[in-house]
Amino acid sequence: MVLFSKIEETLVAHWSFNRFFGNEKLGCLYDVVNGGPHDPSIRPNQIFAVSLLHSMLPLDRARSVMKKVEEHLLTPFGLRSLAPSDRQYRGRYTGGPTERDGAYHQGTVWPWLLGPFITAYVKVNGRTEEARRQAQTWLSPLESHLAEAGLGHISEIFEGDASHRPCGCIAQAWSVAEILRAYFEDVWGLRPNPRPSGRPTQSKNRAVTQGLLRP
Amino acid sequence: MIQFKRETCGDLEAALSREWLETNGLGGYASSTIIGLNTRRLPRSSGGRH
Numbered sequence: 001m002v003l004f005s006k007i008e009e010t011l012v013a014h015w016s017f018n019r020f021f022g023n024e025k026l027g028c029l030y031d032v033v034n035g036g037p038h039d040p041s042i043r044p045n046q047i048f049a050v051s052l053l054h055s056m057l058p059l060d061r062a063r064s065v066m067k068k069v070e071e072h073l074l075t076p077f078g079l080r081s082l083a084p085s086d087r088q089y090r091g092r093y094t095g096g097p098t099e100r101d102g103a104y105h106q107g108t109v110w111p112w113l114l115g116p117f118i119t120a121y122v123k124v125n126g127r128t129e130e131a132r133r134q135a136q137t138w139l140s141p142l143e144s145h146l147a148e149a150g151l152g153h154i155s156e157i158f159e160g161d162a163s164h165r166p167c168g169c170i171a172q173a174w175s176v177a178e179i180l181r182a183y184f185e186d187v188w189g190l191r192p193n194p195r196p197s198g199r200p201t202q203s204k205n206r207a208v209t210q211g212l213l214r215p
Numbered sequence: 216m217i218q219f220k221r222e223t224c225g226d227l228e229a230a231l232s233r234e235w236l237e238t239n240g241l242g243g244y245a246s247s248t249i250i251g252l253n254t255r256r257l258p259r260s261s262g263g264r265h
Contacts, residue, residue, distance in 0.1 A: 147217050151235050151249070171236050 017056040021049070028068040042072045042083035044113050050120035062124045069117065076141035077158040077166075078111035078175075084160065091161030093168075100167075107160035108167070111142065115178030122186040136187045142179055154179060224250055 021029045023038070029046040032039035047069055049055060050062045057065065072083035082089050082105070090103035118135045125131035142154060149155045150170030157168040184190045223229050230250045238244045247253050 148233055151217050151233060153236065170234055 014056050017049075018058070018061065021046075022061065026068065027064040029065060041086055041088075042068060043081060044069065044073055044079040044110070044117075047079070047113065047116045047120055050124060051116035059124065062120070066121060066124055074117065074138075075109050075158070075160070075162075075164055076138075077114075077145065077164050078109045079113035079117055080107050080109050080160045081105045082107045082160075089160065091159060093157065093159050093165070103160075104157070109158040109160055109164055111154055111156075111158065111175040112172075112178040114139065114142075115182045118182040118186050127189070132187050132189070135182065139179060139182060139187065219249055 020033045020038075023030050023040055026040060026042070028042065029049055030038040031041045031043045031045055046065050049057055050065050055062060069079065072085065073079040084091065084107065086107075089107040091107055093100055093103050093108055118138060121138075122131045122135055125134075145154060145166065146152055149166040153171035154175035155166035155168055155170055156172035156175060158164040158166050219230075219233065223233070231248050231252065231254055233249045234246060234254075235249065236244060236246045246255070
C-alpha cells in the first residue's frame with residue numbers, strides 16, 4: 001500500500017512538472033513558473049532537468065530540450081546564459097562593472113555548463129560510443145583555450161558573440177572541475193570509487209598542507 | 216608544456232592576454248603575464264556573483 005502510494009506520488013510529480021514547465025510552442029521548458037505569466041526565455045537552466053540522475057522528462061521531451069539548447073545556447077566554449085534571439089541578449093562583455101554585470105546572465109557563455117550539457121547528451125543518446133565521441137568533440141575547443149588567458153586554466157566566462165573572447169576570472173575552479181568531470185564520467189565512462197569506510201580519508205595534499213601550517 | 220614564440224611574445228596585446236598563475240593551496244599566489252609585465256594591482260574577485 002505504501003509502495004503504491006509512492007508510485008502514485010511519483011507519477012503525479014512527473015505529470016505536474018511536465019504540465020507546468022513544458023513549453024509546447026518552443027519544444028523546451030519554461031525558465032520560470034511562479035504564478036504570473038510563464039517565462040519562455042531560452043536559458044540553460046533547463047539542461048539540468050535532463051542531466052540529473054532522476055529526470056522528470058520523458059525521452060522525447062528530453063531530446064527536444066537538447067535540440068533547443070544546442071541550437072540556441074551551445075558555443076565552442078560553453079552554454080550561453082540566454083539565446084541570441086532574445087531581445088535582452090547581450091553578446092559582448094564590455095564596459096564598467098555595472099554594464100558587465102548586466103551582461104553576465106544575459107548571453108555570456110559559461111564553460112562549466114558544458115558539463116551538464118554533455119552529461120545530458122550522452123544520457124539521452126544511450127551512452128553509445130558515438131555519443132561519447134561527439135562529447136569529446138564538443139570539449140576539444142577548450143584545449144586550445146588552455147594556452148590563452150590563464151595558462152593551463154579555464155576562464156570564468158566567454159563573450160556570447162563570436163569569437164567568444166575569454167572574460168572574467170582567468171582561472172575559475174568550477175569551469176575546470178565540470179570539464180574534468182565530463183571527461184571522466186561521460187567521455188571515458190568512469191565513476192569515482194566509493195571510500196572503503198564511511199569516514200573521510202585524509203588526502204596526501206591535506207597532510208602536506210598541515211605540515212606547512214605546523215613547521 | 217605550453218610554449219610561446221616571438222610572434223606572441225613580440226605582440227604586446229597578445230602577450231598581455233596570456234597570464235601564468237602559481238598557487239600554494241593556502242590562498243597565496245604569484246601571477247604575471249608571460250613577458251613579466253604586471254597588469255593587475257589588486258586580486259580580482261567574482262565571489263557572490265553567480
